[in-house]
Amino acid sequence: MPRTRRAFTDEFKREAVKLVKQPGARVTHIARDLGIEQSVLRRWVSQEHGGVMDMRANKPLRSESASEVERLQRELRRVTTERDILKKAPRLLCKGPAVKYAFIVRHQDVWPTRAMCRAMNVSASGFYEWFGRAASAHSQADARLTRSIRESFELSDRTYGSPRVWHDLKAAGEHCGLNRVARLMKLAKLQARRKRRKLPGDTASRLENHIAPNHLQREFEASQPNQKWVADFTYIWTAEGWLYAAAVMDLYSRRIVGWSMSDTMQARMVSDALLMALWRRGKPAALMHHSDQGSQYTSEEFQQLLKSQNITCSMSRRGECWDNAAMESFFSTLKTERCARTVYQTREQARADVFDYIERFYNPFRKHSKLDYLSPVQFEERQRLMG
Structure with a gap:
C-alpha cells in the first residue's frame, strides 16, 4: 500500500492530547498505541499548552478516568489476583500452614497454586510436600500456561475467547493445542463476553x-x-x-x-x-x-x-x-x-x-x-x- 502523508482531525488531536494529560501517561506509549510519531504528539501537546489548539471546540475535555500505566500492568494483575484470594480468606493469614494448605486445595480450580501460596505467605514446595506428592510436570506446565492465558485474557480487556488467546500464545512461541487452552480457560473461569444476536428484518420491507x-x-x-x-x-x-x-x-x-x-x-x-x-x-x-x-x-x-x-x-x-x-x-x-x-x-x-x-x-x-x-x-x- 503506498504511503501517504497522514492528516488528523482536530477531534483526533484533542483526544490524543487528553490521553497525554492523564496521570502517569507517557508520550512514548501513547504515540506507539496510536501509530503516530512521538514528535507529532509532543507538538500537539505543546500547541495545547501554548493555546494554539482550541480544546473547547466541543466541550471541555475533562475525563475522570485515567489510563493505566502500561509498565505496571503485569504487577497490577498480580496484585489484583492476590487481593481476590485474600478477600476470600481474610482470616487465614493468622492461621497455621495446614489450614492455609486446605484452602489452597479447595480453590485450585479458581486461582493458580503458586499465586495462592504467595498470597498466604507459604512456600509452594511446602504445600506440595503437605499434599503428599510433588506436582507433576504436566500440572506445572498447565499452571505456567494458565498464567500466560490469563495475561493474554487481561490484556484484551477480558474480551478474548480461546481461539484468540490461542493465537496470542502461538505468536509468543507457546506450543499447545486449542482444546487445551479452552480447557484451562474453563478451569480458570475466564470467559469472554458473548455477543447479542439480532434477528433479521422483515423481508417485506427490503426495498x-x-x-x-x-x-x-x-x-x-x-x-x-x-x-x-x-x-x-x-x-x-x-x-x-x-x-x-x-x-x-x-x-x-x-x-x-x-x-x-x-x-x-x-x-x-x-x-x-x-x-x-x-x-x-x-x-x-x-x-x-x-x-x-x-x-x-x-x-x-x-x-x-x-x-x-x-x-x-x-x-x-x-x-x-x-x-x-x-x-x-x-x-x-x-x-x-x-x-x-x-x-x-x-x-x-x-x-x-x-x-x-x-x-x-x-x-x-x-x-x-x-x-x-x-x-x-x-x-x-x-x-x-x-x-
Whole structure:
C-alpha cells in the first residue's frame, strides 16, 4: 500500500492530547498505541499548552478516568489476583500452614497454586510436600500456561475467547493445542463476553433506496485498500444523555479509518467521519461508500460530499441490517467488549473510552478472525511488506 502523508482531525488531536494529560501517561506509549510519531504528539501537546489548539471546540475535555500505566500492568494483575484470594480468606493469614494448605486445595480450580501460596505467605514446595506428592510436570506446565492465558485474557480487556488467546500464545512461541487452552480457560473461569444476536428484518420491507442502489451486495471483501468503505453510527448512553458515534471501516483490513462523535444526531457527524477517513487514507481513485438509508446519509450535505470526492454511493435495502453486517458487527463488538462494562457519568467519559477502544486497542491490537488473527494495522503492514 503506498504511503501517504497522514492528516488528523482536530477531534483526533484533542483526544490524543487528553490521553497525554492523564496521570502517569507517557508520550512514548501513547504515540506507539496510536501509530503516530512521538514528535507529532509532543507538538500537539505543546500547541495545547501554548493555546494554539482550541480544546473547547466541543466541550471541555475533562475525563475522570485515567489510563493505566502500561509498565505496571503485569504487577497490577498480580496484585489484583492476590487481593481476590485474600478477600476470600481474610482470616487465614493468622492461621497455621495446614489450614492455609486446605484452602489452597479447595480453590485450585479458581486461582493458580503458586499465586495462592504467595498470597498466604507459604512456600509452594511446602504445600506440595503437605499434599503428599510433588506436582507433576504436566500440572506445572498447565499452571505456567494458565498464567500466560490469563495475561493474554487481561490484556484484551477480558474480551478474548480461546481461539484468540490461542493465537496470542502461538505468536509468543507457546506450543499447545486449542482444546487445551479452552480447557484451562474453563478451569480458570475466564470467559469472554458473548455477543447479542439480532434477528433479521422483515423481508417485506427490503426495498431499494431511491438515492442509491445496493452496489455492495454483501460482498464484504476487498482486494486492495480504499476500494470499499462501510459506514454507520450508533448510540451510547451516559448519565448526561446520548452520545452519538459514527465510524467508517475499510473492508480490506476491517480498520476503522474515520470516526466522529457528537452530542446531537446530525449529518455533520457522518460527514466528519468520512472526512477523517479521506484525510487519513488520501483521496482514493475508485471508492465505494456503503451505508444504511438514515437521514444523515441521504442528506444533501453528505451526498454533495460524496460527489465532490467522486465516491460511489451504495445503500442497504430498507429494514435489512445484514446488508451492512460488517459495520453492525463492529458496533456490537464495541458495545460488548467496552461500553457494556461501564456506566458513563458524562459524554466526555464515553467519548474518551470509545477513542481509546478504536485507536489504542481495536485498530492496532485486536485480533480479527477474518484477518488470520492479525489486527487491522498488523494486517495492512504485513500486506505492505509482502507487496
